[in-house]
Structures are given as C-alpha cells and as structure tokens.
Amino acid sequence: MDDSAKFDTVKGQGGETHQQVHHSGPHTPEGHLTTNQGIRVSDNQNSLKSGARGPTLLEDFVLREKIFHFDHERIPERIVHARGSGAHGYFEMTDSLADITTADLFQRAGERVPVFVRFSTVAGGAGSVDTPRDVRGFAVKFYTKEGNWDLVGNNIPVFFIQDAMKFPDLVHAVKMEADRAYPQAGSAHDTFWDFASLMPETTHMLMWAMSDRTIPRSLRTIEGFGVHTFRFVSAEGKSTFVKFHWKPKLGLQSTVWDEALKLQAADNDFHRRDLYEAIDSGAFPEWELGVQLFDQALADSLPYDVLDATKIIPEEVVPLRIVGRLVLDRNPDNFFAEVEQVAYCPANIVLGIDFTNDPLLQGRLFSYLDTQKSRLGTANFHQLPINAPKCPMRNFQRDGQMQMAVPKGRANYEPNSLGAHGEEGGPRECPVTGFTSFAAGEGKDEQGDKLRVRAELFADHYSQARLFWKSQTDAERAHIASSFVFELSKVGLKMVAPRMVANLRNVDEDLAARVASGLGIDLPEKAPAARAPIDIAPSDALSIHKNMKATLEGRKVGILICKDTDAGALKTLKADIEAAGGTPFIVGVQIHGIPLSDGTKADADGQLLGSPSQLFDAVFVLLSEAGTQRHLKEAASIEWVMNAFGHLKAIGHTKESHPLLEKAGVVHDEGVVLADEFIAAACKRYYEREPSLRTLA
Ligand code: HDD
Secondary structure, three states, X not given: OXXXXXXXXXXXXXXXXXXXXXXXXXXXXXXXXXXXXXXXXXXXXXXXXXXXXXXXXXXXXXHHHHHHHHHOOOOOOOOOOOOEEEEEEEEEEOOOOOOOOOOHHHOXXXXXXXXXXXXXXXXXXXXXXXXXXXXXXXXXXXXXXXXXXXXXXXXXXXXXOOOHHHHHHHHHHHOOOOOOXXXXXXXXXXXXXXXXXXXXXXXXXXXXXXXXXXXXXXXXXXXXXXXXXXXXXXXXXXXEEEEEEEEEOOOOOEOOHHHHHHXXXXXXXXXXXXXXXXXHOXXXXXXXXXXXXXXXXXXXXXXXXXXXXXXXXXXXXXXXXXXXXXXXXXXXXXXXXXXXXXXXOOOOOOOOEXXXXXXXXXXXXXXXXXXXXXXXXXXXXXXXXXXXXOOOOOOOOOOOOOOOOOOOOOOOOOOOOHHHHOOOOOOOOOOOOOOOOOOOOOOOOOOOOOOOOOOHHHHOOOHHHHHHHHOOOHHHHHHHHHHHHHHHHOOOOOOHHHHHHHHHOOOOHHHHHHHHHHHOOOOOOOOOOOOOOOOOOOOHHHOOHHHOOOOOOOOEEEEEEOOOOOHHHHHHHHHHHHHOOOEEEEEEOOOOOEEOOOOOEEOOOEEHHHOOHHHOOEEEEEOOHHHHHHHOOOHHHHHHHHHHHHOOOOEEEOHHHHHHHHHOOOOOOXXXXXXXXXXXXXXXXXXXXXHHOOOOO
C-alpha cells in the first residue's frame, strides 16, 4: 500500500456526510495523531459543528489548538543574514596547536568536534533568492568538550565599516529602501551607494563585493574568514594573534553576472538545493582551516592596523598554517528547529581563544546575544537542542520564559552553605580551569582616556583596495569595473556616481576611468584621501581565478537529448561524467519515456523549460540530425546553448547538433568540443571568450 491518504465521503446516521480519510500509515498507539496535550485525535479533516451545515463550535479544542499553533509558527527573521542554509558536520584537527593555545579543540590531531554551519546572504529576507550579488555569511558553531565556540564569519576577509557604531546605518542603507520597500536582496540602489560613497572606509570591501566573490557558483566553492584579529592564549599565558581562513576543497568558483541574474529566475533555491543534494548524495563539502599566527612585534611593523576589520594581512606577509578540516556530512532533520533557531554569538568563545580591541568585534559581542532574545523570545534560547553545548552546563541562572530545565534543590545562589547541610550546594567557580581573559592589550593606544576616536592607521582607506585590484587577473578586473558600472547605473541620485568614482581614483586611475566611461560621465576630481595610500605587493590569494581548480568534482553537466539520441553515446557520456566526479543531468522536451536510437527509453531529470543551462557547469548537446531540426524551432533550446556559451561554459556536441550551435551564435573555441575531448574541456570555464561576447568596462 502506498503512503498516500485517500478521501471518501460517507453518510452519517442522520444522513449527513463526513469527509473521511483512509491512511496507510501505522495504526499502533505510537502512530496516532494527538493534540499537544496528548489527547488522541479522531478526525483531522472536519471541525466540530452543530449540524452538518451548522456553525462550528467554539468548544472544538482540536481545531482551536491546531490553528492557534499555526498562527504563531513564524518568528522574527534575522535583521541581517535572514536567508540561509545549514548543515551538520565535524571539524577535525590535523596539526596540533597545543603550544600556542589551550583551546581544547586544537590540542589533539585526529580528534573530531561536532559543528553546525549556516551559510547566508546578508541583505535579503528569509524568503529571498539565493543568488543576488551579496556577501555570504559563513558561521560555524563548534560544540567543543569545553563549551561552544562560534566563529561567525563571511566569505570576504574584510568588512564595510570599522566601528560597530556604523552597523545600523550600513544595514539600513543596503536593505530595501525605507519608504518603498524595494529592492529586495541587492545593493544596486540609491541608499546603499549614497552611504558607501560617503564612507571611504567601505572602499576595500566594495572592491571585493564588486568582484565575483559575491556571486559564487556554490556554497561549496566559497572561502570563509573570521575577519577580525583574534588571540590564542597558551598555557603560559602568552598571547598570539590569529586570523582564521576556510579554504574550500573544490577550489574557488563563481558564476558570471548574467548567469547569476538568470539563476534568480531558474531556481530561487540554487545554493540551498546544491548544498542539500551534495550532502544527500555523499559528496560532503569540505574546507581546510588555515590560521595566520603573529605577534605584537609583527603587528607593530605593519603599515596597517590589525584591529581594523577593513584590512587583511596578505598571506605573503603571514603565511597560512593549515591546522584542520571541516566536513559537512549531515543535512538538518528540520529546517526551523535547526537552521532557523541556531543562534550564533561571536561572544561564545572557549578558554584559549580571546578577543582583541577591534571596535567592530567589540560591538558584535553585544549585538548577537541581544538579537537572539528578540528573535527567539526568551533568554533561555541556549537550551534549544541546536544551541545547547554538548558538554556539562550548570550555574545558578534560573527561570525565565520557556524554561526547559528543572533544577533541583534550594541552592540558586552562591556562596551558599547548603552543601554542608547534606544538600546539594551547586557548582563552584574554578580559578584554575575557568575562563580567564587575556590581561590587556599590549599595543600602542590600547589603554588610556575615554575618547570617541579611531586609531591613526584606520584612516588609510585605499591602500588595500589598491592591493586587491592589483592582485586580480585582467578578466577579474573587467568584472569588477563592470559591476561598479552595473550597480551605479541603478542609482538615481545624481551626485552619487561621481562621488564614488572620485573615491576610486585613489584606488586606481584605470579603474576609475573605466567606471566613469562605462557610466558615460566625466571623470570627477580625485577625492581627498584622509591618509595617502601606499603600494603593497600583490597577493595571489586574493584572486578567484588563481585559486580555481580544473575539475568536474562536485559539478553538474546538463545533457540535452531528443527522441532518437544515440543510446550508446548517452551511456558513455554519463559514465565518463560520473567517473570524473560530476553529476549528469538529462534534459528533454518531455520528461518520461524518451525513445532512444536503440529502441530503449530514457527518462529526463528535468524538462527543458525548467532546466535552463545556467543550472549547469557545462553542457552537452546530444541531438540526432532529425532532433536538431526539431530543436532549431525550439526557443528554449537555442537559449540553452546560447547562454551556456555566454556564461563561458564548455559545450560538448554531436556533429549532427552543429546547426543548433550555429543558430545560437556559438563560435568554435577551445571549450566547444566533440565527445572525446569533452570531460577535459568541462573542468573549466572560458573567461577568454568573454570580451567577444559582451561589453565589459
Ligand atoms: Fe553580523 C548575523 C557575520 C558584523 C550584528 N553576522 C550575522 C551572521 C553572520 C554575520 C555570518 C549570520 C549568522 C547566522 O547564520 O545566524 N557580522 C558578520 C561579520 C561581521 C559582522 C563577518 C564583521 C566582521 N554583525 C556585525 C556587526 C554587528 C552585527 C558590526 C552589530 C554591531 N549580525 C549582527 C546581528 C545578526 C548578525 C544583528 C543578525 C542575526 C543574528 O545576528 O543572529 O546581531
């Protein structure tokens, strides 16, 4: 019997009708539906009425409870990072840091710590699309044996602002505009660029935001960064500065802008689905954890401030030490209970890790705890299974809304002498193993008078933006300049674009000229710089293109087939893609029973209209001669091929499919190949194709 429920209408004794349902589910007492009070429910289809056509009765507690609970299902979404996807997994230490930190999770190579990770976009609401141009959140909760540590980072190593005081302004400016409530999930609008152009400290992050980092192909192909400088503290009490980096095993990969735009139409849940399906199929996403370790003397020698979240330390200056790996191997059982209710707090740290005086970090230490009370409605949110530590937790905090714990005894204060009277006196502090804060900042100006100021080097807003620009390939530079043009072209306030370009002249004259020319405006005068920018040697780590992997692993290949597609060729192609670690996805005009050349039938994985080529990393046009003739009259097929070409993907094809490629405007290059060369070609994108396809700034 299948699982579906079948409805019947039956006559009651008085001639009235009842909608009845026949279930195939279990009929054991454990399988019975109950109310929240445990009362067994006899009828889940009909409310209680006085007469078949009479009024529904207020006494129907089954109906009232069901509707009451439904009415309160939603909770406030996150003020930022509302749209997100999460997964369970583990962190495995591979290289012990025992000499540098006492943090328990960094002691023993080979040991695993459970984690829950949530990825997110920043600006859009919980129901917004996955692929706008936006920063991605990368938040990791480590359930260590000595308490929870939350590393709440992004896929960009710097931030827009330097001081938490400006965070509400930044977020108000980037989210949908206050009066009109649009645009949703995007920065290409007046208020964001008005704010950004007035705040030169945003310039470095803007360079990253306008790069393809903000239009990733997959959450599995992004880096993650802790952003701030943190401290490790050793058993001897020695402090070492640390910056955290996540490096994806699959390498970096982004989409191109036109593809990201089209993905918004093709699949709102593109990244969520990709993450879920990868984990579900056993292709577990993986990252390496790298740390940059340095001391105060090195910090003092740098021409930028390590307490400034708008600055990086290039890997060439402080190399990464890879110390562990993060593997996501389990999808959530319930999205709301886990992904929606997970409450990250940068203030959650463990012994052996400590904060620095970064003024952005310091503000975050307040904000996250505070926001969780507003979202989850109670100070007891830490008791939710997804938030609770997996190590012992006991103290004298009591009561509050939704208290789940049932503490025993009289001792809810300390000191107490109740233990002495044969009662349980409760836990006690431990000066030896308890958390102690690192005594004080040793750096210049880290203590002194109360002042509302910023440190001297924070005033350098352009040097690292320039470093970023210089570290990019030509193709990446064209994308960055073009993104500035795209976004500023959406801005109606006339003073904003010239003001932004005036700032960019401090980054690079060529960039500024290209953006001005793309916008069709005169080059404005250079904005005065609060501190003259300096030149820093380029860093390969900042480029996506220098950190991509030529691989089919974790990638999806769309195969367009037709009625008499060559069955043998289809079989071989699928096997070759799978052998290379990729996923074949068959696309057809109809989805079921497509007759192949040898008389067998194939099912497609997706129908052509719902499976445009932007969903795939590479495509293969596996059409027969007759099939090609039919597809020449199919607009969706022509677009399928045209967009694959425009999105710089490899296109495999049969000789017979050639007329379709011609009609789609495909020009033969290294990425347009027959079957024998396809697997090698499909492992990469063809950025060199782009200048012949679209106008780039
Ligand atoms: Fe934040 C959420 C990352 C600065 C205040 N932030 C949030 C999330 C991430 C980040 C990944 C989503 C967590 C999740 O998945 O639930 N935020 C960052 C990074 C920052 C940063 C990398 C700079 C380095 N944030 C920042 C500042 C403030 C906040 C300066 C406030 C002073 N952030 C919040 C918040 C959120 C949040 C309002 C919204 C929902 C939540 O915390 O749980 O408290």
